[in-house]
Amino acid sequence: MADHINRWLLVFASAYLFLLPTNAATFAVSLAFGGAALCAVTAFILAWRNPATRIPMAGPSILVPLGAWALWSCASIAWSADPAYSRGQLAREVMDSLLAMFIFYVAARDAHSLRVLIGAAFASLACLALLAIGMAAIAGIWDAGRWHHGVGAWSTWLVLIAPFLFALLAPPPAGFGRGTRSLVVGFLLLALMVATARMTDNRVVWIALAVVFATASLVAALRWPRTFARSPLRWIAPLAVLLVVLGFAFTDVLEQRAQAASRGSVAMSIERDPRIVLWERVSERIAARPWTGYGFGRRILAGELAAETGNPLLSHPHNVFASQWLQTGLVGMAAFIAFLAALAARYVRFVRSRDDSLAFVGVVGLALLAGFVAKDLTDDFLFRSNAKELWAMSSFLLGYGMRRERVLVSDPNGAAARAAATPPHLPPLPSESA
Numbered sequence: 001m002a003d004h005i006n007r008w009l010l011v012f013a014s015a016y017l018f019l020l021p022t023n024a025a026t027f028a029v030s031l032a033f034g035g036a037a038l039c040a041v042t043a044f045i046l047a048w049r050n051p052a053t054r055i056p057m058a059g060p061s062i063l064v065p066l067g068a069w070a071l072w073s074c075a076s077i078a079w080s081a082d083p084a085y086s087r088g089q090l091a092r093e094v095m096d097s098l099l100a101m102f103i104f105y106v107a108a109r110d111a112h113s114l115r116v117l118i119g120a121a122f123a124s125l126a127c128l129a130l131l132a133i134g135m136a137a138i139a140g141i142w143d144a145g146r147w148h149h150g151v152g153a154w155s156t157w158l159v160l161i162a163p164f165l166f167a168l169l170a171p172p173p174a175g176f177g178r179g180t181r182s183l184v185v186g187f188l189l190l191a192l193m194v195a196t197a198r199m200t201d202n203r204v205v206w207i208a209l210a211v212v213f214a215t216a217s218l219v220a221a222l223r224w225p226r227t228f229a230r231s232p233l234r235w236i237a238p239l240a241v242l243l244v245v246l247g248f249a250f251t252d253v254l255e256q257r258a259q260a261a262s263r264g265s266v267a268m269s270i271e272r273d274p275r276i277v278l279w280e281r282v283s284e285r286i287a288a289r290p291w292t293g294y295g296f297g298r299r300i301l302a303g304e305l306a307a308e309t310g311n312p313l314l315s316h317p318h319n320v321f322a323s324q325w326l327q328t329g330l331v332g333m334a335a336f337i338a339f340l341a342a343l344a345a346r347y348v349r350f351v352r353s354r355d356d357s358l359a360f361v362g363v364v365g366l367a368l369l370a371g372f373v374a375k376d377l378t379d380d381f382l383f384r385s386n387a388k389e390l391w392a393m394s395s396f397l398l399g400y401g402m403r404r405e406r407v408l409v410s411d412p413n414g415a416a417a418r419a420a421a422t423p424p425h426l427p428p429l430p431s432e433s434a
Contacts, residue, residue, distance in 0.1 A: 040107065163363075346365075
């Protein structure tokens with residue numbers, strides 16, 4: 001029974017992850033989420049009954065700040081500027097997010113599950129990117145709000161999935177596999193990523209992508225110095241070419257925006273960015289209620305901010321940390337930062353492991369967090385689909401990593417792990433490819 005439940009959990013979780021980046025399948029998303037939640041709870045209970053199959057917990061260093069952030073966010077209803085709005089946002093952004101974390105933490109029970117989940121994310125990227133390109137080719141314009149939640153949400157999804165592309169493109173032992181197929185698939189997905197990122201006209205996406213690949217490359221080089229020393233060009237050349245491409249794309253978007261706004265130069269375009277005025281207004285609001293904030297919800301002061309700036313798009317702080325501070329005060333922001341720091345510390349522990357598979361999880365996890373932070377310094381996409389994507393990916397990396405650590409403790413030589421069959425449709429993880 002447990003095996004059947006785990007298989008259905010993987011099916012529902014993969015479907016949910018595949019459908020998250022689109023807003024055109026809400027019923028299917030809800031169905032996949034509900035099915036995954038039911039299977040995850042059942043699988044957790046069945047596994048808990050036997051100490052040998054019991055799912056290892058993430059530990060207090062992660063669960064305590066996560067719980068503090070969630071509880072303080074819920075408590076903010078008591079002083080919220082709009083309690084009804086805060087209650088609705090708490091249900092979507094805290095309760096649903098915690099459930100999504102639980103689902104994917106339970107779902108990532110072995111290397112096969114991890115490969116399937118990452119494969120679902122890749123398939124989603126490929127299908128929706130081709131759809132966007134096809135819409136632009138046929139209609140002459142890409143309506144990002146129709147299938148892709150908008151350009152901001154799509155560009156954030158690209159940043160979140162970028163660390164896993166590094167795993168396909170990087171040389172062993174840092175990447176997924178050692179065959180030509182991995183490189184071909186990786187470069188095709190990278191091409192789709194760059195093409196659709198350019199279609200968004202988003203400036204920060206290029207900086208965030210550069211941060212992702214630079215972080216992954218640096219951490220991987222530190223983790224596998226001998227591989228780097230033997231073939232430095234295989235590490236440096238792809239990264240250098242990628243950073244040059246991202247740099248040209250970033251400059252092109254800046255110039256296009258400056259010309260479209262008739263502001264003359266790129267420097268003036270940045271200097272007159274309306275978010276500077278917005279951040280001044282947000283700072284004033286934070287100074288008025290620094291400890292408690294105004295209540296949970298990204299748009300808790302939407303009416304006031306939009307009226308003062310004269311721009312309906314500037315209805316929230318456009319910075320994930322300022323947004324947390326405005327909503328839940330210094331206490332809530334500190335708990336949120338502590339949770340991200342705890343995740344980063346756990347990924348660092350994985351990187352320092354002698355096991356290549358566990359180190360791979362740490363590299364990807366650190367790049368994931370770095371890219372998210374870079375992308376959300378000038379916006380706040382810890383919201384709806386992007387929030388679920390971030391928490392889902394973080395959770396299945398953490399879930400697999402904790403199980404992997406337990407296997408290494410009970411089986412130091414890794415014989416049991418290496419004996420696991422590798423499915424042919426996805427390349428193997430590093431330590432399983434021997």
